[in-house]
Amino acid sequence: MAVIETKGLTYTYPSGTKRALEDVSITIERGEFVVLTGPSGCGKTTLCRCFNGLVPHFYGGKLEGNVLVTGLNVHEHSIYELARHVGLVFQNPENQLFALSVEKDVAFGLENLGVPRDEMKKRVDWALQTTDIEDLRERAPHELSGGQQQRVAIASVLAMQPNVMVLDEPTSFLDPLGAQRIFEVINELNKNLGITVVLVEHRLDLAARYADHVIIMDEGRVMLDGKPREIFGLEKTRLMGIGIPKSTRLYQVLEKSGVHLSKVPITSEEATQILKEVLNRD
Amino acid sequence: MSVFEGLRFRRVSSPIHRLDPRVKFFYVCVLFVITIMFGGTINNPELLPLIVLFFIQIPFVLAAGVKREWARSMRGAAFLVAFIFAFNFIFRYIYGNYESFALLLEYSFAMALRFLVLVESFSIFFLTTSPDHLGLALEQTHVPYEFCFAFTTAVRFVPVLAEEAQTIMDAQKARGLELERGNFIKRIKNYIPLLIPLIVNAIRRSLELAEAMESRAWGATEKRTNLYVLTLKNSDYILVVLSVLMLILAVYVRLLPPIPPLTVLLHI
């Protein structure tokens, strides 16, 4: 069943001159891990904003076409209604935390929804446990590293128990190790809790392995949409300036020079495995 | 950025910190009322009760473990205290209806001390109340939630903005900006290259914050709930009773004839 479905989505910001989104039609199934990528300014963030109604309700302007998120038409539902179903995690972790303690921040969404206190406490504990930040509970946000802050941001969205979690370049302020940690947390949410994940990401070397659906955008349009192996294997993807995983690139180079591998590798482990097979064969 | 340093909150715990902020505020108000009840007149200054009021607060400071911070705020008030002393002294001297020089001195001293006692009680309140407690107290006294939220968020961003100001300052200095150059007006102008990026960044930040708030169901219901709830504990009731007793005692003493000046008591 489709969790997110857009049809002919076209949007221009009130202050903008050119279209930020143009005829975007995508379908995201329940439980999928989607990686959304594309060059800067291609409209990834704008698309994410459509998923919880920030576009058009917060940004204004006219959104043409249709977006259904967990069956709700974004045009007809307010941001706070959609917030129960779709959680957004933003790029800069610092600007998503408002409270003076981690615990209070994680509770923020639940407080807004008027969840009773007992229930709220349970959900906050659960969200802190799931993201493995229980020990940070009493800390103030400015005492945390970027990676820890981003995990708090994820926990505070998680506490609202959304069906879909949309993360807009959550690791661009983090070092590779912090990024790796975030991807693992997101992957666990996807695999263990069945939360549908839409991850906007440039670091495909680290993120691609978790994906089971890849969408590539350029200049407001969806250029490619499909299975990771198919998409990363295409020469076109690389020419669009997408930083495909190194293992996939290796595959392409070998292919060109006449070495055929049995499948397109995404991770270095896979590449090693496949290469071993090839080498043993000869 | 020592100015911001002072605003940076620290999480400390002590019996005084754990008291309900509303009760502490009540105590401060009681002390405020008592303090302005005493002081006396030029020919009968009441220094003694003010000295008592100053010293009865010291146990609070010690119990809260904020000696250093308290001493700093007292030092911070020193200039104003000296000013109040000098102001009273000079004007009363010129006015000239005082009976003796000793009384004039005592009166000026009492006025200065009165101010110091007020500063003392407010600083104990702010030194021992964490901003989130304060925000919570505001919320539970039915201050509109928007104000409480603005308050805690402002406090939350003080360290962030301080750091940002430092970064901008370093960046502009690296480009040859000299802050300590020129006359007064020039020096103020020197800060413009710091302020503009700081303000622009703050605006961008506030937009991102608004977006994040909306995404977490801001405004979903009129009846917001709260993770923390302030409840009065035994120690809070004790402080309330203590404050009321102090007030009663003060009113009683006030109804008695004026307290004689120290000068008279000590036969100076």
Ligand SMILES: Nc1ncnc2c1ncn2[C@@H]1O[C@H](COP(=O)(O)OP(=O)(O)O)[C@@H](O)[C@H]1O
């Ligand atoms: N708040 C805004 N107001 C006006 N134009 C915007 C705004 N945000 C983004 N845009 C424009 O929309 C286009 C898509 O931007 P964005 O969705 O942020 O791309 P991406 O996230 O892929 O980098 C860009 O041309 C950008 O300039």
Ligand SMILES: [Mg+2]
């Ligand atoms: Mg973006």
